[in-house]
Amino acid sequence: MSTSVVKKAAGLLEPRDEAQVITAVNDARASGAPLEIAGGSTKRSIGRPMQTAATLTTHRLSGITLYEPSELVIGAKAGTPLKAIEKELAKNRQRLAFEPIDYRKVLGSDGEPTIGAVAAANLSGPRRIYAGAARDALIGVRMVTGRGEAIKSGGRVMKNVTGYDLVKLSAGSWGTLGVLTEVTLKVLPMPETETTLVFEGLGDRQAIACLSAGLGSPFEVAGAAHLPAGIDGTAKTLLRIEGFAEQMTYRSGELKTLLRRHGVPALLAGEASQALWLKVRDAEFFAGEDTALWRVSMMPSRGPEIGAAAASAGGRVFYDWGGGLVWAAMPAGNDAGASALRSAVAGNGHATLIRAPESIRAAVDVFQPEQPAVAALSRAVKDAFDPDHILNPGRMFAGA
């Protein structure tokens, strides 16, 4: 009954509904031919190179299935373009608060990122420190596992502890556990306005201390980044606040007083502030280069150690998340900075390779190697969802 429901053209599978996804996965299982799972194909160069027989794209699974502005919830089929979601939300002055990264600039890719891939890659931008990550906003998923079974987890309500949280597990699993077919997300109102305090000329350590003090204040800093000298002109340390117009005056004044030992900040408001944070979000400072690009995540106060390690290996960095996220552009030769960054991380955090030539992504671990007991659990989780390793095999870890 289910034969030829999936259109096949040059190894491209374009299912139009969940049943066709099931058929495609079952066919792949039966023939032992693994699948690359894609949405808009804008991030396919992230991960270890894979040997797959065909690409399954979700881009025909498209459309918003639920939007209740007063319940702060939106649901959409996985292949819905992110920009369609953002446009619909903007009509009601709402947004995805986790500020998803757009990787097209640094990866030099085109196409439209999909909401399913935002979830599958757990793409969270600068506001993550205040409003949570993509995985925190994701409240429901439907997926087809590598067993060819359609399952759901979570739902459309914000508070839900019914059963294990496979929603969180699917966020950041890069299509290796299941093909997401539908996602439901919590949304938040857009603030009336935003203001960014810009301190100039701080060294990395002082800058991170300044960001920490801001983040430890009651003024709800919703963006905390440091651009060392040479990244965007002179060194700039950025603290973003958002809210009602009357709040901005008060909070920027309080922050200026609190942080006065770091200098007198310039104030950037409205569109100028938004434009700068877009660059931070998308690591645009490192676009158009042939450097290897890393995302390093650890305790914020250790950020400058990572920065120093990157510099000694010939790299350049900037800091987001108050110092807890270091974007490092490293020379693309040898191991592309893997050992320098990972020994600086020293097991307390992780370094993920976002951009590098295929030969390097085949040679170094793209995702941080896990401690053996955790790695064993991760492998067993993969096997529980995808026992035949049909879905994005080896994209995250070799042999899984």
Add this chain to the structure above:
Amino acid sequence: MSFIAMPKPDAAIIARRSEIAECLRAIVGDAGLIVSEDERRAYETDALTAYSAIPLAVVLPATTQEVSAVLKYLNEERVPVIARGAGTSLAGGALPSEDAVVLGVSRMSAVLDMNFADRVATVQAGITNIAISQAVAHEQFFYAPDPSSQLACTIGGNIAMNSGGAHCLKYGVTTNNLLGVRMVLMDGTIVDIGGEQLDSGGYDLLGLVCGSEGQFGVVTEAKVRILRQAEGARPVLFGFDSAEDAGACVADILAQGIIPVAIEYMDKPAIKVCEAFAHAGYPLDVEALLIVEVEGSDEEIDAMIARIVEVAEKHGSRTQRVARTEAESLAIWKGRKQAFGAMGRIADYMCMDGTIPTGRLPEVLTKITEICTRHGLGIANIFHAGDGNLHPLILYDINKPGELEKAEQAGAEILKLCVEVGGCLTGEHGVGVEKRDLMLDQFNQADLHQQQRLKTVFDPRWLLNPSKVFPLEGRLSS
């Protein structure tokens, strides 16, 4: 008595009780072991008191290494283990069985590290929720999730159940505030999952462990986010003539772009009982009451309350009381915070925990009343209105034969109703035994089997809290 069946205890294990106890004593010493029946009885139930069973033994390890040795031994002997925080679960999450060893984390309750620059605290699993906030209060920090049992409940239990609280509308629940755990698997393996960073480098196993109801491992340490306290917080109280008006007001507040820290709802029966008990000055002539709390500086609070008052008036709010002082704030919260105690004074009650899409609120409230009336039971509704997490209190009399069963039946119907309208069985209490047999109302067998495969990943022999979460029938073989 009650209709949720537990499996028959394994007589062979019970017969070996003294031998097992002696082996446990060799690991944890006298101070870490409870064997006398009188003392074991203290662990026979949790806050779902209708169910109880005296456990085989109670072990109270003092270190992660002791937990590891205990679990390794019990895994080899194939003895079930029930991990226990403070036993405040309303869902029977810590209910033991006669053939199981209760592993309590109460002797591990220290704060190990407070790092204010990085906004993270490292604590042992047995610390109470409130003690974390108290430990960091001198720097004006706090730990955000605040279950109503926060004076007693432990972070270990909070992680197991992914607990929420009144303020999660703004701050999220446990999983949104947890950075890492040290956990012992049933075979004794100690794993560190997550850490001090804000995201996961591989699969989000931390997100999977949080809310796994003590079925994956025993958490012994946790790294949690701590946040700076707001400059101030003040509630405002509104009365409405109908649930519809109150519900529409909540929706409109959120639609206006205002996210209060809490929006609490009480219906008329709840208001009456709370007022009689707490004398909080609640209006008695309204059908529904909302308590809306906002945070910030005095001026910010005034500005936000002005906007909220405007919205409420548009929706026909008749009564409003804006707290201007700390004392007035406390008075407004007094009745709500004492609500459960107040209810307990007039009747036995079962506290439900379903979540619904907030747009369906008036309709669901009407149907809940119908269900309880049909069973001849009283009902009072108290809930977190901003996120749709309902806590209907079904009132019954334990001394009347058959009333508990009727209350359980009504509760099951209410939870099925929550699922029907697009919500879920449990918003913050967990499935435990209470909602175990309703899981197929929300999920299908394929959904549950995929969850069960993960149980097998972490605990291949299904020894940790085995009789919970999934219906006993239809499980994948363990």
